[in-house]
Amino acid sequence: MTTLHTPSFPEAKDQTSRIEWPTLGLIAACLGAWLLCVLWLASVSVLMSVVMLVFVLVLHSSLTHEVCHGHPLPSRRAGEALMVVNPGLAIPYHRFRDTHLAHHQDSRLTDPYDDPESNYLDPVRWAQMPAWQKSVRRANNTLAGRMLIGPVLGQIGFMAQDWAAIRAGDAQVLRGWFWHVPGAALVLWIVWQSALPIWAYALSCYGALAILKIRTFLEHQAHDKARGRTVIIEDRGVFAFLFLNNSLHMVHHMHPTVPWYKLPKLYFENSDRYQKRNEGYVYKSYAQIFRTHFLRAKDPVPHPLWPSE
Numbered sequence: 001m002t003t004l005h006t007p008s009f010p011e012a013k014d015q016t017s018r019i020e021w022p023t024l025g026l027i028a029a030c031l032g033a034w035l036l037c038v039l040w041l042a043s044v045s046v047l048m049s050v051v052m053l054v055f056v057l058v059l060h061s062s063l064t065h066e067v068c069h070g071h072p073l074p075s076r077r078a079g080e081a082l083m084v085v086n087p088g089l090a091i092p093y094h095r096f097r098d099t100h101l102a103h104h105q106d107s108r109l110t111d112p113y114d115d116p117e118s119n120y121l122d123p124v125r126w127a128q129m130p131a132w133q134k135s136v137r138r139a140n141n142t143l144a145g146r147m148l149i150g151p152v153l154g155q156i157g158f159m160a161q162d163w164a165a166i167r168a169g170d171a172q173v174l175r176g177w178f179w180h181v182p183g184a185a186l187v188l189w190i191v192w193q194s195a196l197p198i199w200a201y202a203l204s205c206y207g208a209l210a211i212l213k214i215r216t217f218l219e220h221q222a223h224d225k226a227r228g229r230t231v232i233i234e235d236r237g238v239f240a241f242l243f244l245n246n247s248l249h250m251v252h253h254m255h256p257t258v259p260w261y262k263l264p265k266l267y268f269e270n271s272d273r274y275q276k277r278n279e280g281y282v283y284k285s286y287a288q289i290f291r292t293h294f295l296r297a298k299d300p301v302p303h304p305l306w307p308s309e
Contacts, residue, residue, distance in 0.1 A: 022261050023063070023072035027082055030060050034087050035190075042196035049196055050204045055242065057088045057208035062244040062260075068097040069256050085183035089205050090155055092180030095162065095173065106253060109229040110222050112303050120222065120303035127308075134301070141297040143290065146217050151209035214286065215243045218298050221281060222305050228279030234271075235285040236264070247286075250278040 033056045042049040064083050073079040083093045099116035108114040112122045139145035165173040191201045223229045233247035240247050244260035251267045275282050
């Protein structure tokens with residue numbers, strides 16, 4: 001694993017030895033907002049409930065990311081107990097935790113095989129794809145495509161890999177899905193008892209995945225240096241909050257134990273050094289990303305630095 005921390009950066013102390021009240025309070029507020037949307041707002045307006053649930057589910061996903069890095073409680077097990085029920089339904093918490101922590105092996109970032117979150121393909125595999133699949137993948141490499149069809153492609157690929165692992169006898173993957181089933185059943189039962197149709201809730205889940213694709217769209221790029229593969233997005237608006245400052249992704253990768261609410265200070269007090277560290281892979285805002293990449297691919301589908309033979 002490539003270690004990115006150097007003495008030229010401020011000391012980022014482990015924050016997991018005490019309760020992080022901002023994160024714990026946000027988890028409680030998020031779950032309360034979810035219940036409010038499903039059990040009350042849906043009876044007032046299904047459309048309003050669907051829209052609000054999209055944002056609540058995005059925020060819950062970001063909080064799940066915090067928990068998998070050991071926040072907000074001193075006990076990892078106690079923290080993870082808060083996320084056993086995933087109202088977003090698509091990804092079991094334990095599977096997200098395992099694949100995301102594997103993704104934090106920085107020397108493997110963007111690797112088509114060893115980085116579970118890579119969107120690049122092996123050029124050899126790409127060359128063997130039929131034309132229609134290449135067209136779909138190219139569309140998925142624009143921001144518009146990533147939001148529209150990315151959730152489907154991502155879910156299919158994720159579940160296919162997990163199914164293959166289960167068939168090969170991977171008990172840990174099977175356990176991850178096993179623990180997901182009771183929570184998913186509870187979520188669907190609560191929705192069933194409410195005024196919100198199941199199809200409308202499914203639409204909210206898909207909408208949340210689409211918004212999350214904005215965050216992951218260019219988090220990493222192909223670069224010959226591991227430190228140049230991770231982006232910094234200086235946005236301080238709504239998306240930065242919904243993603244819990246994971247937009248400062250280089251800072252998070254360097255200091256994964258630092259909670260979300262301390263990342264901006266850590267970055268903006270040392271922005272020049274962080275930008276030099278990541279080889280200038282920086283965007284000013286998500287508005288800039290939309291202008292640049294909404295209908296234009298950010299890079300090719302086959303990994304540009306991967307051997308083609």
